[in-house]
Amino acid sequence: MALFFDAEWFDARLAERGLSRRVLAAAAGMSEADINLAFKDQRELSAGEVGVFAELLGVDAREVADRAGISTPTPGQASPVDERLAALERRVAALEAELARLRRV
Structure with missing residues (x-):
């Protein structure tokens, strides 16, 4: 290497x-x-x-x-930063979905 x-x-x-x-x-x-x-x-x-x-x-x-x-x-190898960012994006999406659900209640 x-x-x-x-x-x-x-x-x-x-x-x-x-x-x-x-x-x-x-x-x-x-x-x-x-x-x-x-x-x-x-x-x-x-x-x-x-x-x-x-x-x-x-x-x-x-x-x-x-x-x-x-x-x-x-290619296809995510860096630790990319992995953390993807995890954060998933959490934000889940929170936005929960917030939308609560607004409908």
């Missing part, structure tokens, strides 16, 4: 497919500045970007996440 963004690995995969960083950025909806920051390990990839990179490079999303750094999420 890479501790930092493995730019050499990504560049090699891009070269194998005849692609450039610009194409990778465009496919992921990133600006050239964003892709350059990611390759310099100054910006983390989102789970969605990991998924796009994996598809374009023809590798597993876990491989992309590992090569992008240890804290990069893979």
Whole structure:
């Protein structure tokens, strides 16, 4: 598992497919500045970007996440913050439903 963004690995995969960083950025909806920051390990990839990179490079999303750094999420992997937010949203929805029920009584 890479501790930092493995730019050499990504560049090699891009070269194998005849692609450039610009194409990778465009496919992921990133600006050239964003892709350059990611390759310099100054910006983390989102789970969605990991998924796009994996598809374009023809590798597993876990491989992309590992090569992008240890804290990069893979698609479908919720972070603890995302899980807490989802739990809070469920509680708010339940409270709103209960409040609506009480207003009808």
